[in-house]
Amino acid sequence: MKISYNWLKWYIPDAPEVKKLADIITYHLAEVESIEEREDGDAVLDIKILPNRAHDLLSHQGIAHEVASLLNIKFVDPAPKYKIPESKKTDLKIDVQTNNCRRYMGRIVRNVKVGPSPDWVVKHLEAIGQRSINNIVDAANLVMFDSGQPVHAFDLDKMENEKIIIRMAKKGEKITLLTGEEKELNEGNMIIADERNVLGVAGIKGGKIPEVDESTKNIILEIANFNPTVTRKSAQALNVFTDARKCFENDLSPELGDYAMRELSGLIFEIFPDAIFEDVVDIYPEKQKEKKLSFRIEKLISILGMLVTVEQVKEILVRYNFSYTEKEGVFEVIIPSWRLDLEIEEDMAEEIGRILGYKKLGSPIPKINFKPKPNELYNQILFTRNKLLAEGYSEVMSSTFRNKGEIEVLASASDKNFLRTDLTEGIKESLKLNQINSALLGLDEVRVFEIGTVFTKKGEEIHVAYGNKKEVKEVELEDYTKSASLDASAQVLGSPGPQPRPDRSHKHASSAFKMWPLFPFIARDIAVWVPEKIESLQVSKVIKDNMGDMVVRGPELFDEFKKDGKISYAFRLIFQSFDRTLTDAEINEIMEKITSKIKENNDWQVR
Amino acid sequence: MSNGTKHPLSILSEEAYQAFLELGFEIATGPEMESEWYNFDVLNVPKNHPARDMQDTFWIKNKKDNVLRTHTTTVTARALEQAGKDGRLPSAFISIGKVFRNEATDITHEMQFYQIDGTMVGENISLADLKGVLTHFYKKMLGDEVEIEFRPSFFPFTEPSIEVFAKFQGKWLEMMGAGMLHPNVLHNIGLDPKKVQGFAFGGGLERIAMIKWSIPDVRLFYQGDLRLNQF
Numbered sequence: 156m157k158i159s160y161n162w163l164k165w166y167i168p169d170a171p172e173v174k175k176l177a178d179i180i181t182y183h184l185a186e187v188e189s190i191e192e193r194e195d196g197d198a199v200l201d202i203k204i205l206p207n208r209a210h211d212l213l214s215h216q217g218i219a220h221e222v223a224s225l226l227n228i229k230f231v232d233p234a235p236k237y238k239i240p241e242s243k244k245t246d247l248k249i250d251v252q253t254n255n256c257r258r259y260m261g262r263i264v265r266n267v268k269v270g271p272s273p274d275w276v277v278k279h280l281e282a283i284g285q286r287s288i289n290n291i292v293d294a295a296n297l298v299m300f301d302s303g304q305p306v307h308a309f310d311l312d313k314m315e316n317e318k319i320i321i322r323m324a325k326k327g328e329k330i331t332l333l334t335g336e337e338k339e340l341n342e343g344n345m346i347i348a349d350e351r352n353v354l355g356v357a358g359i360k361g362g363k364i365p366e367v368d369e370s371t372k373n374i375i376l377e378i379a380n381f382n383p384t385v386t387r388k389s390a391q392a393l394n395v396f397t398d399a400r401k402c403f404e405n406d407l408s409p410e411l412g413d414y415a416m417r418e419l420s421g422l423i424f425e426i427f428p429d430a431i432f433e434d435v436v437d438i439y440p441e442k443q444k445e446k447k448l449s450f451r452i453e454k455l456i457s458i459l460g461m462l463v464t465v466e467q468v469k470e471i472l473v474r475y476n477f478s479y480t481e482k483e484g485v486f487e488v489i490i491p492s493w494r495l496d497l498e499i500e501e502d503m504a505e506e507i508g509r510i511l512g513y514k515k516l517g518s519p520i521p522k523i524n525f526k527p528k529p530n531e532l533y534n535q536i537l538f539t540r541n542k543l544l545a546e547g548y549s550e551v552m553s554s555t556f557r558n559k560g561e562i563e564v565l566a567s568a569s570d571k572n573f574l575r576t577d578l579t580e581g582i583k584e585s586l587k588l589n590q591i592n593s594a595l596l597g598l599d600e601v602r603v604f605e606i607g608t609v610f611t612k613k614g615e616e617i618h619v620a621y622g623n624k625k626e627v628k629e630v631e632l633e634d635y636t637k638s639a640s641l642d643a644s645a646q647v648l649g650s651p652g653p654q655p656r657p658d659r660s661h662k663h664a665s666s667a668f669k670m671w672p673l674f675p676f677i678a679r680d681i682a683v684w685v686p687e688k689i690e691s692l693q694v695s696k697v698i699k700d701n702m703g704d705m706v707v708r709g710p711e712l713f714d715e716f717k718k719d720g721k722i723s724y725a726f727r728l729i730f731q732s733f734d735r736t737l738t739d740a741e742i743n744e745i746m747e748k749i750t751s752k753i754k755e756n757n758d759w760q761v762r
Numbered sequence: 763m764s765n766g767t768k769h770p771l772s773i774l775s776e777e778a779y780q781a782f783l784e785l786g787f788e789i790a791t792g793p794e795m796e797s798e799w800y801n802f803d804v805l806n807v808p809k810n811h812p813a814r815d816m817q818d819t820f821w822i823k824n825k826k827d828n829v830l831r832t833h834t835t836t837v838t839a840r841a842l843e844q845a846g847k848d849g850r851l852p853s854a855f856i857s858i859g860k861v862f863r864n865e866a867t868d869i870t871h872e873m874q875f876y877q878i879d880g881t882m883v884g885e886n887i888s889l890a891d892l893k894g895v896l897t898h899f900y901k902k903m904l905g906d907e908v909e910i911e912f913r914p915s916f917f918p919f920t921e922p923s924i925e926v927f928a929k930f931q932g933k934w935l936e937m938m939g940a941g942m943l944h945p946n947v948l949h950n951i952g953l954d955p956k957k958v959q960g961f962a963f964g965g966g967l968e969r970i971a972m973i974k975w976s977i978p979d980v981r982l983f984y985q986g987d988l989r990l991n992q993f
Contacts (some may be wrong), residue, residue, distance in 0.1 A: 182913060186925070205916035384810050458922070458942055458959065460888025501945060505914075505922030508889065513912035513924060518894040523852050523884060525786030532791045533779070540772060549766035551986040555794075555830075555860070555874050562795075563823040564830065566816040568866050569873060574830075585986030596988055602766060603988065608794050608860070615795055668975040671989045 156213050159282035160198040162301075166219035169228040173198040176222070183225055183509050185212070197282050207496040209405030214303030217493075224474045225510060234414065237421025245317075245433035247375065252322040255345050256357065257441070258380040258409040259321055260416050263311060263433040264423055265373045267291060273426065291367045291374060294422045304378060304407065304415035305399035307347075307355065309365035311373040315349040319375065321357060322346060328353055331363040332395070344389045345381060358386040358403040360395050376423070378416050380409040410443050410492040443492055450500040452484040458504040461516055471510050532617070535636045536606055539619050542639055548604040548621050553581030555608070562610040574610035578620035579629045581605060586624055594678040595671075595708055595729050600624075606632060676707065676731035677742050682714070683753055684721050684760040691715065691724045694753070698726060701749045707731045723762065767991035770971050771876055771983060774903070775858045778878055778967070781902035782856040785895060787880065790855040792837035794862075798827040800836040805919040806946040820864050820873075830862035834879035835919065835964055842883055843951035851958060852884025858967060869979040876967035881943065883953065883960030889922065889942055892961040900928050900937070903970055915939060919947050920962060930973055938965025 160173050170176055177187040177200055185208065191199040204212045211217045216233075223230035249261050271277075272293040280287055280296060287293050295306040311317070324340035330353040331337045338356075340346065345357035355361040358381035367374060380403075387404035390396070416435055423430060455463050465484055472479045472488060479488040490497045497506065540550065556564075557580070560573030575581065582603055589601045604621035620629035683694050691712050698710045707729050714725035730742055750761045779789060802814055813819065813832065822828040831837075837857040845853040861877045882891065893912060900908045911934070912924040920941025927934045940963035945955035968980050975993065977983075982990055 184914060186913065205914075207916045387810065457886055458888060460890025499921070499945065501921040501942065504942070508922050509914040513889070513893075513914070516890045516893050516912065518897045518910075519890055520785060520894045520898060521882065521884075521887060521891040523786065523854075525788070525852065525854055526850070527783070527786060527788035527854075530789035530791060533789045537776070540768070544766045544768060547764060547766050549988050549991055550769040550772055551988065552769055552771065552984055553986050554984050555862070562825075564820040564864075565823050566864065567820065567873075568817075568864050581986060585988075588986060589988045592987075592989065598988075601988070603986070604766070605986075610795065615793055666975065668977045668992060670978060671987075 157283035210495040211493040240424040240432040248318040255382040255385040256321040258439040260378040265431040307377040315351040446490040450503040548602040682725040682762040787854040787856040790841035790857040796831040838881040854882035856880040879964040881962040887960040
């Protein structure tokens, strides 16, 4: 949710500067994902409103209320400043035919003139990334982003008559949305209609027919409340995403309607002083019930694990405008209508915890004498892994998803719809890949293994597969550990198994990962005859000094033998570049340089 | 023949298990294919929650109500349920296993990844205890200088819910989701929320690996390429 700092300041003039405010919001309410500094001096906070607070925080006033209570600073209620227009009797009829519409308020306003919006309205909307359309549409949008209540305006003169019907659509009914898209409806879509046409999809998007345009003179304002699940499913079926949908599918309090209607009317009146307002028609069959919640300070302390006093809780409840009574640490609170998220004692623990701040939590280690049991399966995994590592097999993990198999997944985001029935296929692919790189890896023979789950019609099983280019074996993990522990009778199953020998061949024990070049490598060997007294290090130093910066592995001594008072050392060099494919010619050049440098030494010969 | 090399995620999961075993946790394991009940209902995920959509979760063809688990919380929930039946509370469980999400892959998203999930339930287990346990854990994984902090969050299965951040090399990084088990969850696994309470946490293992070793792309973990095994 994009929140304009300047807009917020209307309601909380004493708000801290923007970065500090963002920190406070992140640590006590919801994550501020970004701050955009605007050229006009405003700043826009993008706040990731969590689903449990989407009822009341998808709006500037909602955020302002919360921050005012959080920081105990003044909230300037704009409501008394809204102009209240005189109102005439109305003939508007509203026929709510489905209880998925929980409240519907309509108001006819005559004698409006469509044109550009006042500057401040344009600024507010632009700050949060909304394009100004015209003064009526902008007023509706402004009220939504200010109060959290979606609002819609219809052109009255484009309607059949002064009657609005809210009902579920009939299968096959059609609507052209304001965007121009045509959609076919069914019984799952709730719609706003007149006696002839579909005017809009309830809570989601208006239709083209009653669109407000330059010719509009008389309008109907809609402020309604729709069932969140029905709205979500309806929008999903139509594949339409709008801010209104987002508000409704997160569930709004129908009580918000009164406030929003007052704000909207005041704003329209401010823009059109000559407009003629008719009475609000309000269909609200089942009023939202007052909710009470009881909680014990003792339970709060036990959940949070920090000291909270009755006085602290009282002070917070006052700041947040909760009515409450308290007796011996037991609180009874009346939940404000817009806080649909607060239902149980644990909710209040979160409320008090986040307001006080989780930074206040200590970090004790619980001193409990647990009696953990060993996990047989995990011990088998450890045993198997260690045994195979000790036998020179390296571990890989491959994808569970395959092109064929016995178990299929639905609607996969990839083209691999099946679950693997064995590990062997992955092992073979891995062997093939690593074979190519065996020189790079410094391996004479590539051996790999995987321990993982496979899926067949029988169900899932945990297997181990291991092999080299000649042969891959795959068995159930349990069978492997059984036979392996019989082989090594000294091994008690359940112990971690044979520990791999400390291995000095791994020279990459550094703490940072080294990405490998994606271009092919070139391997070259060089063998040198030197007098017996010369050590291999002396030779490799000459190679190192002259090999340039494209060697990713080596020089590695892979062979040595003595003959007639001389010794031969053979080294391997692996060349690879991060940004291009190396050519034989350039490597030849490097090798020639090394060769000539070696020959500069007396009695050194390159074989 | 020299020793083979270990996959980085195995190195981490062995270290992680060790860190929790030191605190009395018990290792739990469980199936990768799960019932809708354990994957969603038990965890208080509403029937119409977007996470249950086909676009997010792998549902199994011709196996009604079966999914590839989207978290290993299923495993710890099963373990807690059994512990309750066996009269083994207080208990603490830790589970590291493969989980699946139906989403397009990129450098930070994979359709399969490893989740580390833990829970502790007893009479007076608190959010502060959670902070103590996770502080111990992240110090073991990322070094003694690591700090952690909690920020407000929301999950259907916990109340209060928090996001765990760790300060590593001067930066605060989002590590996992956690909180106090929602009373509905305790109730669903046969425990009495009036008598017991506890915490749960869960996060990706790859995330820790990528931070600890600066591994740039999550997809590298599942290519079978031995050049990954550098540690």
